[in-house]
Amino acid sequence: ERTGRDVLTMEWIDGVKMNDIAGLAAAGHDLKAIATNLIQSFLRHTLRDGFFHADMHPGNLFVEADGTIVAVDLGIAGRLGKKERRFLAEILYGFIVRDYQRVAEVHFEAGYVPRQHNVSAFAQAIRAIGEPIHGQSADTISMAKLLTLLFEVTELFDMATRPELILLQKTMVVVEGVARTLDPAFNMWKTSEPVVGDWIAGNLGPRGLLTDAREGAKALLALARQALDLAARTDRLSREIDLMAENGLRFDEATAQAIGEAEARHTRSGRVALWVIALTLIYIAWKSL
Structure with missing residues (x-):
């Protein structure tokens, strides 16, 4: 009775909406643990499964009594192939360990940046993005903002727009904002490192x-x-x-016959057109007399 033409209802959820901070606290939930679980689950879905919920605003996120996070409304979802997942993981890990040369090389290996550009120059441009975030407090470092700046820099190096990466970046902006709402001092990089590092060890090691x-x-x-x-x-x-x-x-016999018939039709049409033109000219000449 809850499923219609445009709505598929799969199951009933009993939980507290993630934008109800007071309700979550009253239910005894650990807000910092929920923030960590949210980000790590999102990254696991993205890197491990190549599939992610792309509309993770707090109205679509619930927390059940046992702390399980439930996401509803998969009207927007994103997919990443293995190449894109490797690209994302190596970029994030490169920023975590400050290996900007490797981040630059990944862009070239993936074919996202044309070969006529210089890898070292690209690495220097990326370093200008990454270095300022190190040494700052965790609550001021935004992974989503970093990816936004990265995409802006890659435009200067003729990197073609990747719709799936833009969708991912947009979703990361939202989910990171939800995590910081739960925990204002949330450390995105420290939380991401185990998931990203494990994926790299399992897939690139x-x-x-x-x-x-x-x-x-x-x-x-x-x-x-x-x-x-x-x-x-x-x-x-x-x-x-x-x-x-x-x-x-x-040509085989059927093809030759079809071509002949088409030519015959074309010839007949041409003859009819010539007769029409001739009769029209005769009529014009007669009227002018």
Whole structure:
């Protein structure tokens, strides 16, 4: 009875809205723990699953009695491929450990910044963004603002707009704001490091290399299974190209007939048009007499 043409209701939620700070405190919830859980869950969804809720304003977020965070209304959702997830993780981790050269290299490796630009110059531009945030208190450092500045700098280096990254950045602005509402001294970087670091270790370290090797082996096996069929197709195509070079392009009977009929229609239409023009000229000449 709660599902209609434009609304799919999957389950009932009993909880306190996340914008009800007084209600959360009255229910005995640890606001700092909720803020940490919110950000880490968002990053895990983004990096691990490549799928994230893209409308995480506090009205869409509830906290159940046991502290579980429930997000509703997935009318807007974002997806990231493995390439984009690696790009995001390495960028965030690069800023965390202040490895701006690596952040710059990731942009080039992903193909987001054209090769005619200089990696070192790009790294220097990124350093100008990252260095001022270090040494500041946690409550003044915004990851979302940093990403915004990063995208502005990349425009100077001809980086094409990535809609999925813009959607992610917009969502991060919102979810980071919710976390700071719960905990004004919230440390976004310290909270993010375990999730980002774990993803990098699992996907870009030895475990990641083994996974990539397994996926590559599967792809090679699939290709090997198709090798005979691909060889036969290639051989047939080669023979047909040789015959075409010797004898010219030939159509089958149905195609030739269709072309002939089309030409006949075109010829008949041309003749009718000439008769119409001729009759019109005769009429004009007769009227002028």
